[in-house]
Amino acid sequence: MSMTLAICTISYATQVSEAPGNLTLPIKGGPSFGSRLHLEVYKDEARLHLQSTGNRPVMKNLLPVLVAVLGVAHTVAAVTEDFVVPGSCPLVDEASLWATYRPNLWQMDGFWYHHSHTPMPYNPIVNCTQMRWEYIGGSFRTEANGFDEDHAFMKTTGLIYEAACGKPHLVIAHEKSRPAPLVILDSDYKNFACLYSCQDFGGKYYGDFGFIYSRTPKLDPTFVKICQDTFKKIDLDINTFKKTYQGDDCPHSNKKKFQ
Incomplete structure (x- = not known):
C-alpha cells in the first residue's frame, strides 16, 4: 500500500466517522484547533491529507502523529480486502x-x-x-x-x-x-x-x-x-x-x- 501525505499539525487521530472509501477523521488533543485528517481509500492505495484550520501550524509531536495515522490507514485500507469482514477475532486461549x-x-x-x-x-x-x-x-x-x-x-x-x-x-x-x-x-x-x-x-x-x-x-x-x-x-x-x-x-x- 502506497501513501501520499500532506502533513500539517495534528496530534492524535480518533474514531472513523464514515464508512471506508472516503473518510474524514476528527482530531483530538492536537496543538492546532480544528485539525482533521481526510483519508481516501482505494483498492491498493490510501491517500492521507492532514489539515489544520488553526492560524499557526506547529510541527511538534510529529512522530506520534505519523504512528497514529499509519495505523488508521492500515486498518481502513485493510477493509477493502475481500477476506476482511466486520467483527473481531474469536476468543482463542x-x-x-x-x-x-x-x-x-x-x-x-x-x-x-x-x-x-x-x-x-x-x-x-x-x-x-x-x-x-x-x-x-x-x-x-x-x-x-x-x-x-x-x-x-x-x-x-x-x-x-x-x-x-x-x-x-x-x-x-x-x-x-x-x-x-x-x-x-x-x-x-x-x-x-x-x-x-x-x-x-x-x-x-x-x-x-x-x-x-x-x-x-x-x-x-x-x-x-x-x-x-x-x-x-x-x-x-x-x-x-x-x-x-x-x-x-x-x-x-x-x-x-x-x-
Whole structure:
C-alpha cells in the first residue's frame, strides 16, 4: 500500500466517522484547533491529507502523529480486502496453547502436506502443496512447493518465528503473502496439525484462516475430524474448507525440489 501525505499539525487521530472509501477523521488533543485528517481509500492505495484550520501550524509531536495515522490507514485500507469482514477475532486461549506447544515447537520440523484450508487471497500454490519446516533455534525456515492455478510448478520460501513483545503465538512471513499471526490449535506432530490465523483491524474488522496439515499426502479421517471439531469450537465454518488436491500425479516423492 502506497501513501501520499500532506502533513500539517495534528496530534492524535480518533474514531472513523464514515464508512471506508472516503473518510474524514476528527482530531483530538492536537496543538492546532480544528485539525482533521481526510483519508481516501482505494483498492491498493490510501491517500492521507492532514489539515489544520488553526492560524499557526506547529510541527511538534510529529512522530506520534505519523504512528497514529499509519495505523488508521492500515486498518481502513485493510477493509477493502475481500477476506476482511466486520467483527473481531474469536476468543482463542492463545496463552494456554502457547504454553503447551512452545516447548515442543521443534517437533513441527519436517515435511507437511496441505490437506485443506479456508479460502485465502494470498495462496499462489493451490495443488499438490507440500511444505518443509526447518527448525533453527526457536524459529523455522520454510519452503513450499506445488502447482499454481495455471498448473505451473512453483516454489516459495519464508520464515515462521515467535511473535514480538511476548505475544503467545507464531508469525508466518512467507513469500507472495503478508505476515500474519499463526496459532497451533492442535497437533500430535506425527500425523496432523490444525493451524489458525486471525488478524484484527481496529476491533471493527477481521480476517481469519484455518489450515489442516498432514504428514502424509492423504490424512486419516479421524485426524480430519479432530481438526474440524477444533475449528468448530472457535466458530470457524468447516464447510468453507477447500481440500487441496494431493493426487498420485503430485511430485510427493521428489524431495530434491526443496533444495
